[in-house]
Amino acid sequence: MSVDIDEVVPDLTEETADYVTFDMAGERYAFPMRRVQEIIRMPVVVKVPLGPPSLEGLSNLRGRVLPVVSLRSCCAMEQTGHDETTRVIVVAGGVPLGFVVDRVSSVISIDPQAVEPAESVQATVRSDVMVGVIKSDGGAMTTVLDVDQLISSQFSRLTERQGTGGRDAVVAGPADPTGDRDDTLELVSFAVEGQEYALPIDQVQEIVQAPESISHVPNAGNRVLGVIDLRGRLLPVMSMRRVFGLPVTPLEPQNRIVVVSLEGGVVGMVMDTVREVLRVPQHLVAPLPTLMAREGRKTEVESVCRLEEGRRLVSVLSVSRMFDSPEVRDEIAECREDDQTMAAERGEVDDGRGDEELFVVFRLDDEEYAVDVDAVQEIIRVPEVLIRVPKSFAFVEGLVNLRGTVLPVVDLRTRLGLSRAERDEQQRIVVMIIGGARTGFIVDAVAEVARVGREVLEPAPELSAEQARVVSRVANLPDQKRMLLLVQVDQLLAADQAAAAAELCEATADEALAGR
Structure with a gap:
C-alpha cells in the first residue's frame, strides 16, 4: 500500500506495521511510522556553532525550535545539495528532531514477519543504526533504521535528557512536556x-x-x-x-x-x-x-x-x-x-519592562547572536594593528591598548569553530568580563540592542556538550522570521583558557606596549 506522503497524518497511538520509506544515495530506507511526527519541506535553518557535524541548524516549526540534521551525515554517506524533492522527517520523542533525506517515497504496510533482523543481512550503512531489512516480492530491499540509535550516536546530550544517561546530575535543558519530573x-x-x-x-x-x-x-x-x-x-x-x-x-x-x-x-x-x-x-x-x-x-x-x-x-x-x-x-x-x-x-516611574530582557545583538557568518546587555562593558572599533601574543591560543588575536589598560582580544569566529573573515569596517570588538578580566571579542557587526519578551525565550536544544554550555538559549521570533542564539558569556572561555590568557597578557603587555 502506498499513499501521498504529504497528506499523511500519522496515528502514533495505533500499533501497526506501517513504515515511512525514503531514498538516500540511490538506496531505500524506512522509519517506523509510529516514530514519525510529520514530514516537511526543507526549511530555512539557523546554523549553530560547536554542534555535531551532522547538524544542519535550527528551524522554527510552528513556534517551536526544531534541530535539523543530515541523515546522510549520520549514516557516513557523501553529502549532497538540497533540491525540490528534499524533505525533513520529524521524529517524535522527548525532543523532536528533523532528519533531512533526499526524497520521501511512500507509507507501506507489511507483515511484521517480512522484516529480517539486521544480523542476518548485509547493508551499506553501519549495522548499529539499522533494525532490519524489508524484502519485497520484486527482490528490492528497504533498510529499516533505528531512530533512537541515530539520535544517540550523534547527539548524546539529547539521550541524556531523555533519561538514558547514567550520571547523578546533568545540566538541565529544555522542558520535556511528556516526561515525568516528579522524581x-x-x-x-x-x-x-x-x-x-x-x-x-x-x-x-x-x-x-x-x-x-x-x-x-x-x-x-x-x-x-x-x-x-x-x-x-x-x-x-x-x-x-x-x-x-x-x-x-x-x-x-x-x-x-x-x-x-x-x-x-x-x-x-x-x-x-x-x-x-x-x-x-x-x-x-x-x-x-x-x-x-x-x-x-x-x-x-x-x-x-x-x-x-x-x-x-x-x-x-x-x-x-x-x-x-x-x-x-x-x-x-x-x-x-x-x-x-x-x-x-x-520623578522615576516603573516602565513595565519586567517581562522583557535586553540583549546586544551581533552577527557572525550571517547568523544573529545575542548576549545580555548587562554583560557588555562597551563596544569599540577594531584597530588597524593588534599586538600579537606569541604561544597563545589560536583564537587570541592579540592585545589592544584600551585607554591605558591592556585588553586581550579574541576572534569569536575562531572560538566558535567558524572560518576566519577578512577585516572590514563593520567589525567591532564587544568588551565583556570573562573570569574576572575584561576581554574583547571580535564580531562581524553589532546590529542592535533588542528588547525580547521572556515568553519567546526557550532553552537551546542540547546537541553537544560544548554547544549546550556556550549557546544556552534561543529567542524564537517567527513573526520577524528571526532566531537569536543567546550566548552564555561566562562560557566563552574555559577557566583554564581565561586564566592562561590573562597570565600571558600580564607577562607580555608591558614589553609589547613599550615596543610599539
Whole structure:
C-alpha cells in the first residue's frame, strides 16, 4: 500500500506495521511510522556553532525550535545539495528532531514477519543504526533504521535528557512536556565563601550580573545592601554573606544576583558566583538531619544533595525560611518604601519592562547572536594593528591598548569553530568580563540592542556538550522570521583558557606596549 506522503497524518497511538520509506544515495530506507511526527519541506535553518557535524541548524516549526540534521551525515554517506524533492522527517520523542533525506517515497504496510533482523543481512550503512531489512516480492530491499540509535550516536546530550544517561546530575535543558519530573529536583547552584548551595529553580526568577556598585538606601537594615536598577525597576538587594553571618566583600565581576519572588515583590541576593543548573534524582536528596535544624544559618537549609558518589554535597536552601524572620521582612519593606519615596522625588516611574530582557545583538557568518546587555562593558572599533601574543591560543588575536589598560582580544569566529573573515569596517570588538578580566571579542557587526519578551525565550536544544554550555538559549521570533542564539558569556572561555590568557597578557603587555 502506498499513499501521498504529504497528506499523511500519522496515528502514533495505533500499533501497526506501517513504515515511512525514503531514498538516500540511490538506496531505500524506512522509519517506523509510529516514530514519525510529520514530514516537511526543507526549511530555512539557523546554523549553530560547536554542534555535531551532522547538524544542519535550527528551524522554527510552528513556534517551536526544531534541530535539523543530515541523515546522510549520520549514516557516513557523501553529502549532497538540497533540491525540490528534499524533505525533513520529524521524529517524535522527548525532543523532536528533523532528519533531512533526499526524497520521501511512500507509507507501506507489511507483515511484521517480512522484516529480517539486521544480523542476518548485509547493508551499506553501519549495522548499529539499522533494525532490519524489508524484502519485497520484486527482490528490492528497504533498510529499516533505528531512530533512537541515530539520535544517540550523534547527539548524546539529547539521550541524556531523555533519561538514558547514567550520571547523578546533568545540566538541565529544555522542558520535556511528556516526561515525568516528579522524581527529579531542578536546582540553581551557587557558591558563598567556597561552600556550594542551591535554590529550587522554580523559586528563581532570573540571574543577573552584579553591577559595579549598589545604591545605598538610608535606614536600611544590615542585611540589605541597597537597590539596583533592573530594566527600569528598582530591586532591593541583600547579601547572602550577611544572611550567613560572613564578612561582606566588595563586589566583583564574577558576583551574581539571584532574583527570587517574595510576597509583595521580588528581592535580589548577591552570591559569590553562580555555578550551574542541576537536575538531581530525588533519591540523592536527603532532608537536613533534625539535630542540625536549630537557630542560625542551618535553619535555611531544608535538604542536602549527595552528588558524585557523596564527594560533592550541595545544601538546598528554602526562600521562605531565609525571609521568614520578621526583622528581615521589615528591612526589605523599609527598603522598598524608602526607595519608592526617593524614586518619586526623582520623578522615576516603573516602565513595565519586567517581562522583557535586553540583549546586544551581533552577527557572525550571517547568523544573529545575542548576549545580555548587562554583560557588555562597551563596544569599540577594531584597530588597524593588534599586538600579537606569541604561544597563545589560536583564537587570541592579540592585545589592544584600551585607554591605558591592556585588553586581550579574541576572534569569536575562531572560538566558535567558524572560518576566519577578512577585516572590514563593520567589525567591532564587544568588551565583556570573562573570569574576572575584561576581554574583547571580535564580531562581524553589532546590529542592535533588542528588547525580547521572556515568553519567546526557550532553552537551546542540547546537541553537544560544548554547544549546550556556550549557546544556552534561543529567542524564537517567527513573526520577524528571526532566531537569536543567546550566548552564555561566562562560557566563552574555559577557566583554564581565561586564566592562561590573562597570565600571558600580564607577562607580555608591558614589553609589547613599550615596543610599539
